[in-house]
Amino acid sequence: MGFFRNQFANVVEWEEFRDDMIFWKWNNREIKKGSKLIIRSGQDAIFLNNGKVEGIFQDEGSFDVDSDIIPFLSTLKGFKFGFNSGMRVEVLFVNTKEFTVRWGTQSPVLIPAPQLPGGMPIRANGTFTFKVSDYVALIDKVAGIKQSYVVEDVKIRITAVLDQLLMKWISREGKDMFNLQANASDIANGIREDLDMQMMSIGIGITGFQVMSFNYPQEIQDMITKTASHEMIGNMQKYQQVSMTDGIASGKVQSGGTAADMAGMMMGMNMANEMMKNMNTNNPNANNAGQGANPAAGQQANNGQNGTSAPASGESGITPKFCPNCGTKNEGSKFCPNCGYKLA
Template sequence: MGIFDKIKEKLSHEFIDIVEWLDYTDDTIAHRFERYQNEIKNGAKLIVREGQTAVFVNEGQLADVFKPGTYDLTTQNLPILSTLKGWKYGFNSPFKAEVYFVNTHLFTDEKWGTKNPITLSDERFGLVEIRAFGTYAFKIADAGKFIVDIVGTDNNFTNFEINEHLKSLIATRFTDTVGEANLPIELYAANTSELSETCREVMMPEFMSVGISLEKFYIENVSMPEDLKKEIFEYSRIDKIDLDKLTKFKTAKAIEAAAANEGGTAGAGMGMGMGFVLAQQMGGMMSPQMGGQQNMQQQQQAAAMPPPMPQAVQYYYASNGSQTGPVPFEQLRALFAGRTINRDTLIWKSGMETWKPLNEVEELKQFLGGNTPPPLP
């Protein structure tokens, strides 16, 4: 053996390459191992740390992928690369290949939001606009696919480079999901947990198509214009309370306000609104020194005024399993004539203990006798 052969043998044992990547950043997703002319020696050590995956690429083609561990780079550990290189009987000289290290830890607290308002159609409020924002977390699930489809030849790929793409994807799929959910507008803000999970399931396949796993998706806030909020709150309160009690309550508050404003227009309005019903009571409480003639005049004025109009009866009716109303008698007649309700429709009014079919409510039986329109042609 010549002196040069001995030197070559010694160097081949002492200068074994180590292929590894120490990540000192929080935002790097993929890093290409830099080697002069991309040459890697036979038997070089490949060190893949926890939270990493190493991907070998040969002339643009995906080759071998390595999970955490330490490997000797020989034909035995590089079956795909060996096939691509045509190493039937092994190799002894350095070989060229690109090695990418992919960060597989969880990238958390990534922000997303709708750049423009989302227009939705609501049965009660018509077309409405909402905005939403939140956070998401992802990690690389298929390092080989991610390198080929997303990274390409980028030698240092960060999450900033893909965040804009992911945020656009999320905003688009979120818009589609809330549009198809067809929820009442007030329920979007109250069901963010269920909506978040639904959105994540919808988006997952598209993320996985490029090797990314959407691990978490959170909707932190669904906002809408202030005037719409007020309208929804008012509708919610009215829907929950008894309208008859609300009317009585507001009447009592009006009387209280009028009494506190003696001598003003509010006091005069209160007096007229009460229709002289309190005149007799007030006359009885007056001092006798005011004279019987004045008391007599007040009583005559009260007698000359008509009593207050009786309050119209309001009816509720059942439609599609929910309570609808109240509506006055004439409107109920119109609903019957228009076949919106029929003889079996459940009806309730103040004073009834239970709901009854229309044909069992005494004053509504007149709808049935000869007033039923003929069938449409």
């Protein structure tokens, strides 16, 4: 009798459990008298009849369908197994764990920037986490037409809208377009909220979203790196001067003919003059009152301030043609007709 009683019995379980599978459907088979339901750790079992939820079982273990399951089904409580007939239902096994997925932009996202008409091309990457949050919505929108659902299906759905969300939140929170990492947390929180609202319709909850890094085009990244290395210089004008000097010293700045050489030489002279001017501005002690159009007059003025007098040119017996004190032309007189300075 025992053989006949259990010859049609079967085991209802997730036969090939996969970590990347969100749910798997056991169907198209009748549950016979004496059958067992096995629920493993991290799984929930949902009994469906004609697409309607009959019962949700969350405790792990092995259960007798006849005595432990049927009494808790909403419309099948009084079901009685016949000798040759069984209960035809679907059982949906749901993976209850939290899934972690890596994401990355497949192509650069063009972020509007005032200084770049075409936008700033930016790539980004990071991770997001999700889990099943609404069984009814999941069954209604996904499980009703699919036999299984995997993490890759969710990733494809999310990456399809991720570029638009990155553009939205970078434009909103990325005040410094060249230092987006400083606002990565705010950008990520905004994207998570938007994704959660979108995925809610299929019963998926986005529990976390992280931006690990923003990547600029190589030439822009090189500029950011060099700007940081020259931060001590203080302003862009000096940064350009140092960059030009580095280019000349390394040989990266090449001659382009006479016109180009002249232009380069003039640029170098202008840079040198500008740097000298900046040095004099930063060092006011370098400007002496005696450094005027007449160096000799300036020297005499400095000597006069120090209580000494310049030696008279006349001591050599020769009368100078110009006054060493004020520069006035002399016609052979022993004293300057302008300032009275002794010339001989």
